[in-house]
Amino acid sequence: MKQYELKAIAHHLQQFSHIKKARRTEDNTIELNFDREHSYFFHMTRGESFVYKSDSIRPLQSYNAPFDTLLHTLVSSAKIIEITLPNNDRILRLTLAPKSSYKEKRIALQFEFTGRYTNAILIDDNEVVIEALRHIDAESSFRVIRPGVELQAIPPVERQHLDQPIDNVDDYLSEKYRAFEAKRIQGLKRQKLLTVSKKRDKLQKLWDKLPNPESLAKEEQRYQNYGNLILANLYQIKPYDTQLTTYDFEGNSITISLPKGILPNRISEYFFNQAKRMRNKAKNIHIEQENLSTQINFYTNMYHAIKQAKETHELELLMPKRGKSKRKKEKVKECEMFWIDDYKVLIGRNSKENQLLLRSAKSNDLWMHIRDIPSSHLIIRTDKQNLPDSVIEKAAKLCVDFSLTQAGDYEVDYCKRRFVKIQEGSNVEYDKYQTLRVRKEGIEIRE
Template sequence: MKLYELKAIAKRLNDFTFISRARRIEDNTLELVFDKSDSYFFNMTRGHSFIYKAPSQRPLQGYNAPFDTLLHSLMAASKLIAVEVPNGDRILRFTLAPKSSYKDKIIYLQLEFTGKNTNAILIDENEVIIEALRHIDADSSFRVIRPGLELLPIPPFERDEEEKEIVDIDAFLEEQYRQTQAKKLLELKKQKLSLTAKKSQKLDQLLKKLPNEESLELQAKEYNSYGNLILANLYQIKPYDTQLKTYDFEGNEISLKLPKNIKVNRMSDYFFNLAKRAKNKAKNIHMEKENLQSKKDFYDNIYYALEQAKEPYELELLVPKRAKSQRKKEKLREGELFWIEDYKVFVGRNSNENQKLLSLAKANDLWMHIRDVPSSHVIIRTDKQNLPDSVIQAAAKLCVDFSVKNPGDYEVDYTKRKFVKVQEGSNVLYNKYNTISVTKEGVEIRV
């Protein structure tokens, strides 16, 4: 951050009278809402800090660290007394009177845009640290940042920066948002697309490795023939023999490799078992193929949805960062786990997984499905709470994005799991349901 930018921002923020909301929306980004209408965002990433103005945003996840709790309790609905840039340094300091205090009290929020030591610090009126976004120990800096310690001043530093006038600071910060958002969206989308493409490619490789039904049936016939040949020539096989040279039932000379570490009188059973396995695999190979293909289609649909996503929030919703670790805790082998505003959302990738999710769902969990279209089943774990409309809307969009490729308007029915009656497989009957409309936009043609 440039010093002249901070001065212009401080001047603008002094136009407001109170802070209605203060929260963390990303790991390093704070949102402050002034006078219930204007949201400003402070990205406190080390070495890449900046400020932007944008519409209020939903947090990517719930933040419940001590800093977040105090940020909310001390700053929400607090009176804004002053915003300053003290000592001509890259610091933005808010002087506030908390609403939650039973007597007159002053606190400070100090945002330090100082390279590797960039930080957000809550301070009391005696300059004692209440809490900080980052704690800093003595081995990292002479300024130890820990609750209960006095905040030492930043050493003076002479700056040689060209002063510039910013005519409209809000327009400047909104443009900052557009530029950073476009760059962030591009980088995040590239990362998520790569992860999803790898999953789809892995399934495609498994599909290509699957043997076809005809070759398995021929293999079963061959193993069966070997077993019969062993039985017909059992009298001449010695325990130490490694192969059997004989004639097949058509009179052709054949050399048959004998299995190791198997007794002679069990060798025919060995080949008969191989024949049985090959025959069963031939019988069920189409099911395995359908299972793999449905999973591949699922990830292909995610890929298309990622391509048309317009916000980082949508990307994180489709391919969440913490789903993999949380999936292990859930001990969930079937389906995909997603998070929407801290609610667990399970999505079936095929008929088998839909059945499994139905069996795992609790009575008051929310179930959803696209009406009149074969689709993924979606289960939202409610823990008997009333779900916000935003969660239901987002989950319905996931259901459509993961189930269909064609753009259009779709009706998604949803109801409590206890009102869903399983018929055959993953086919169900349900009543007492609600419906939500979801529009799937067209996907741009990829060159």
């Protein structure tokens, strides 16, 4: 970020008296909420650090590192003493009086927009590091940044600083956010669409390799004939024979390859078992087809939902870049699992999975379904807690996104699982429900 931009930001932020809330919202992004109403975000990624203004949103994950704990304890509800640019460099320092202190105490939150060593550092009144977003040791830099180590000043560098006026800082920072978000969304979409396409293509290849029932029926008949011919010509087969040449029941010459390691009197049984396998496979092929079809449709719907996403938090909800360690260990084969603000959400992909969801859900879990349209059943694990409206709204959108591709307005009914009565299969009757209206926007899909 340019020095003149930081200078304008420092002057602009002087109008506020308190920092109401301080927290990390992404791996390298810190939100400071000033005077309850104004949120500014400090994006501290190396090489592209900047400040932007946006509405406050709940982070997709919680951050509980020592830096986050101290950031909340010392900076949230702190009084602003002054905001400066030390040595007129690309460093923004907020000098604060923490509310939690039992006696007068001052600390500083210092944002360093210095390229390779971009950082956010908490400093006490003796210029000793309390904690930092990134620790830097002596092997990486002469300027060690670790708790308990005195913070050395960045050596001054002679630079020609531009001095461009910024008429409206809030508008300027909001526009920076829109440009950054648009670029980031495009990159995330490309990455996630490629991932989904690969998964869908892999499933499609498995579908294409499935044998059709007609070919399986022919194989069954062939093995059945082989078994009967072996029985009729058993007297001709010697223990060391590898094939049998004879005539079929229509008088045509035929050669049958004999399986190795099987006694002659058991060869017919081998072919009858093969015929039985083909018969069972033909009988159950529709189960494999349905399983693959529902998974292909699921990823197709996910592809469309990613295409329609307008904000990064929507993309991360659909396909999180990584999960917490406890979530990585938890895998569910019977349905798709998502996390919304730390609430587990389960979605059935077909009738069988919907039935399993209904049977496994607890009475206080929240059940959700699109009204009057065949769709996925969705369960939110509540652990007997009251769900925030935002969680219910996001879950309703997921229910629509993964059930339908057609644009339109849909009504999603939801209620406690205890008020849902299973009728037949995954058909249900339900009572004491509420309804949300969800709009699914249409887009042009080019594949």
